[in-house]
Structures are given as C-alpha cells and as structure tokens.
Amino acid sequence: DAGVIQSPRHEVTEMGQEVTLRCKPISGHDYLFWYRQTMMRGLELLIYFNNNVPIDDSGMPEDRFSAKMPNASFSTLKIQPSEPRDSAVYFCASRPSPSGNTIYFGEGSWLTVV
Amino acid sequence: DQQVKQNSPSLSVQEGRISILNCDYTNSMFDYFLWYKKYPAEGPTFLISISSIKDKNEDGRFTVFLNKSAKHLSLHIVPSQPGDSAVYFCAASLNEKLTFGTGTRLTIIP
Numbered sequence: 001d002a003g004v005i006q007s008p009r010h011e012v013t014e015m016g017q018e019v020t021l022r023c024k025p026i027s028g029h030d031y032l033f034w035y036r037q038t039m040m041r042g043l044e045l046l047i048y049f050n051n052n053v054p055i056d057d058s059g060m061p062e063d064r065f066s067a068k069m070p071n072a073s074f075s076t077l078k079i080q081p082s083e084p085r086d087s088a089v090y091f092c093a094s095r096p097s098p099s100g101n102t103i104y105f106g107e108g109s110w111l112t113v114v
Numbered sequence: 115d116q117q118v119k120q121n122s123p124s125l126s127v128q129e130g131r132i133s134i135l136n137c138d139y140t141n142s143m144f145d146y147f148l149w150y151k152k153y154p155a156e157g158p159t160f161l162i163s164i165s166s167i168k169d170k171n172e173d174g175r176f177t178v179f180l181n182k183s184a185k186h187l188s189l190h191i192v193p194s195q196p197g198d199s200a201v202y203f204c205a206a207s208l209n210e211k212l213t214f215g216t217g218t219r220l221t222i223i224p
Contacts, residue, residue, distance in 0.1 A: 004157070031210065042120075042216030043158070043203060056211065091157055101146040101207040105157030 002026070004106035006092050012112045018080040021109045023092030024073055029104075030097040034067055034077050037089040037108070049075065050097070082113045117141050118206050120215035128223050133191040135218050137204035140185065146207035149178060149189045151200045152217070158203055162189070194222045 005024040013019055025032045033048040047057040052069045060067070064083070069075040079086055089110050093103040119138045127133045135149075145166045150158035164171040164178045164187070171178050177190045191198055199222045205212045 033212075035214075040216075041116075043205075043214035045211060045213070048211065050210070093157075101148060101163065101212065102160045103212060105150075105159070107155070107157045 004092055004094055004104055006090075006106035006109050008109055009107065010110045010112075012114065013082055015083055015113055016081045017113075018078065019082045019086075019111060019113075021077040021090050021092075021111070023075045023077070023106060025075070025092070025094030026096075026104055027073070028096055029094035030072075031095045031103070032069060032075050033093040033095075033103060034075070035091040035093060035105075037091060043091070046077070079111075082111075084113045087112050116216070118204060118213050118215040120202075120204060120218050122218050123216070124219040124221070126221045126223055127194050129196060130193045133189075133194045133198065133220055133222070135189040135191075135202050135204075135220065137187045137189075137215055138185060139187075139206050141206070141208065142182075142185065144206035144208050144213075147178070147180060147187050148205045148207070148212065149176075150203045150205060150214075152203065153200050161202075191220075196222050196224055198222050 007022045034046040035043045037043050046059045047067045049069045067077045089108045091108045093105045095103040117140050148163040149161040151161045152158040162176045180187045201217045201219050203214050203217045205214045
C-alpha cells in the first residue's frame with residue numbers, strides 16, 4: 001500500500017511568492033494532519049482535518065497560512081506571501097478512525113524561502 | 115510553552131550498550147505516549163507507544179517506561195545497533211492531537 005504522498009519534495013522560492021504544498025493521505029484514513037519541523041520547535045501541529053473538515057487550526061502561525069481538504073484523498077497547505085522564516089520541513093500525516101493514536105507521516109516537503 | 119520536552123538534543127552510545135532517551139511532559143491529561151524515529155530526508159516512523167494506565171511496554175529491543183507522578187517517560191534500546199542512529203521524537207496524545215518534543219539525535223558508535 002502507498003503511504004502518505006507529499007509534493008513537492010523540495011521547493012525553493014523567493015520571499016513574497018505563493019507556495020502550495022500537496023498531500024495525498026493513505027486511502028481510508030479519516031484524519032489528516034499538517035506538521036512543521038524546525039530546529040527550535042521540533043514538530044509543530046499546524047492544522048488537522050477529520051472527514052475533510054478542519055477541526056483545529058490553532059497551530060497555524062498567521063493568516064498567511066491556509067489549508068484545505070476538498071476531498072478525502074487530497075489536501076493543500078498554502079503560504080501567501082511566503083517569508084524566509086517559513087523555511088522548514090512540512091509534513092503531512094494521516095490515520096484511520098477509529099484507531100490508536102499512531103499517525104503515519106509522509107516524507108515531507110522541504111521549503112526554503114530566500 | 116513546550117508541553118513535551120526532550121532536554122537532550124543529542125546522545126552518543128557505544129554499539130551493544132543501552133541507549134536511554136528521556137522525555138518530560140507538563141499536561142497530566144495526556145492519555146497516550148509514543149516514540150517516533152526519523153532518518154534524514156524521511157518522515158518520522160512510529161516505534162512504540164504506551165497508554166497512560168501502564169508503566170511499561172516492551173517490543174523487542176525497545177522498552178518504554180512511564181512515570182506519571184514525575185511526568186516522565188523514557189525509551190530504552192538494548193542492545194544498541196548502528197541502524198538505531200536517528201532522531202527520536204517523543205509524542206503525547208490528547209483529544210486526537212499528538213504533541214511532539216523537539217527530538218534527540220542518537221548516534222551509535224561502532
């Protein structure tokens with residue numbers, strides 16, 4: 001079975017540009033999570049969805065960040081406009097429901113904003 | 115305010131010896147604790163977990179201990195192998211959300 005699929009794997013963009021990160025969760029998983037990894041803060045939860053509905057977006061840094069899940073097999077995380085401090089690895093993860101607490105991560109999208 | 119803390123950014127252990135990774139948390143409502151392992155350029159992968167009603171869970175070379183009164187958990191790896199070199203994240207669960215620590219980089223010295 002395919003795992004969580006993220007694209008792009010690497011993105012270098014200029015400050016002020018729009019960035020869109022994409023995620024395809026594992027088929028049948030009802031929960032989708034977006035995390036950001038930085039050296040200082042480790043893995044931070046940005047937002048999560050249940051059955052395509054955003055449940056908690058309290059981790060989204062500011063209004064420049066937005067996330068959508070138009071259907072069960074696709075989600076996007078958008079940053080507009082991007083800033084150098086947004087440079088990080090962004091992970092998407094999913095898990096089935098009901099289940100234990102284990103979530104399954106994609107390989108991440110490495111974002112560099114110059 | 116970090117609710118889950120891993121105070122050791124790095125740890126080096128001789129191959130064959132025991133590796134002990136530590137994690138502290140502040141929220142007594144967390145009901146499940148997990149350890150994830152991460153290799154460079156890959157996503158974190160689940161390693162082992164423990165319910166808050168237990169104090170120990172073992173899976174092969176990996177054992178997780180939970181001390182609720184101290185709000186502390188630890189991961190023991192014995193014997194340590196070169197393939198265990200990775201970043202280890204502890205995580206705590208509450209209301210469907212996993213809160214992660216900042217990670218500890220474990221290096222196994224051959």
